[in-house]
Amino acid sequence: MMTALIVSQILSWIVTFTLGVAVLALARQLGVLHMRVAPAGALTTAGGPAVGDRPAAITTRTVEGASVTIGGPAPNIPLRLLLFVSAQCPLCKNLIPAAKSFARDERTALTFVGDDDVAAQRALIAQQGLEDHAFVNGPEVGQAYAVSKLPYAVLLDADGTILSKGLVNSREHLESLVVAHEMGVKSVQDYIAGLKVRAA
Secondary structure (H helix, E strand, O other): OHHHHHHHHHHHHHHHHHHHHHHHHHHHHHHHHHHHOOOOOOEOOOOOOOOOOOOOOEEEEEOOOOEEEEOOOOOOOOEEEEEEOOOOOHHHHHHHHHHHHHHHHHOOEEEEEEOOOHHHHHHHHHHHOOOOOEEEEOHHHHHHOOOOOOOEEEEEEOOOOEEEEEEOOOHHHHHHHHHHHHHOOOOHHHHHHHHHHHHO
């Protein structure tokens, strides 16, 4: 009886030790995987004005009829974020609260841009509480920036220069626009590609 108890205890210690080794090995593999996975960032697309370009200013009107200028110099506004959205886009609806929070935290002027039915866009403004933000609805701005998929964001500086741009669907993607600008690269993907080239 005593021998069986001792054997049982030894086996339980062996199993515990084996599980501990397995957990440590798994943690190491997770660390390796984390290092290999590129950070999420806004996905840049081909076409339209490139990062570093200064597109011509576009004078247009908001849904409420107020005159607004998209692009061009704005000396008193260090950063401007254009967020292209649609009332028909579920991702856009999910992203809008994060975009508002991001703009507030980063002290960025946020302008929403769409090209949809005006009544639908008005409903979106009411649902999302966008009354304090400029909301432009029409094809001109989207065509000028060659926006083909939503949600899409463009970060401009005070001179109207494009600092970064791309498809976004999370706050992390929005933050990557600022990070890319601060790092002096066009996108997070470009930065990762550069690291891979240097490592090769």
